[in-house]
Amino acid sequence: MKKQAPVVPYTIRGVPSEVDLILRRQAAKRKVSLNQMLVEELSEAAIGTRNRADFSDLVGKWTPDPAFDEILAAGRQLDRDRWK
Numbered sequence: 001m002k003k004q005a006p007v008v009p010y011t012i013r014g015v016p017s018e019v020d021l022i023l024r025r026q027a028a029k030r031k032v033s034l035n036q037m038l039v040e041e042l043s044e045a046a047i048g049t050r051n052r053a054d055f056s057d058l059v060g061k062w063t064p065d066p067a068f069d070e071i072l073a074a075g076r077q078l079d080r081d082r083w084k
Contacts, residue, residue: 015023027037043049 023037024034027034030037032040
């Protein structure tokens with residue numbers, strides 16, 4: 001697994017209200033926080049790639065396990081008497 005580089009907090013001032021509105025709409029459209037969208041956009045502008053979580057080392061690693069599936073199914077059962 002890749003080691004994450006340290007992150008640095010930023011404060012940005014003087015953003016015009018019309019730019020703020022557009023950025024917030026874009027974040028909502030992507031279904032991410034405004035902060036996450038800005039970090040992705042800044043990363044792409046600066047280094048040509050978006051800074052996203054990398055789970056590529058997990059792709060294709062899942063193996064079916066019937067016993068585990070049974071445990072999950074049992075945990076999803078509701079006791080209707082307790083939820084009244």
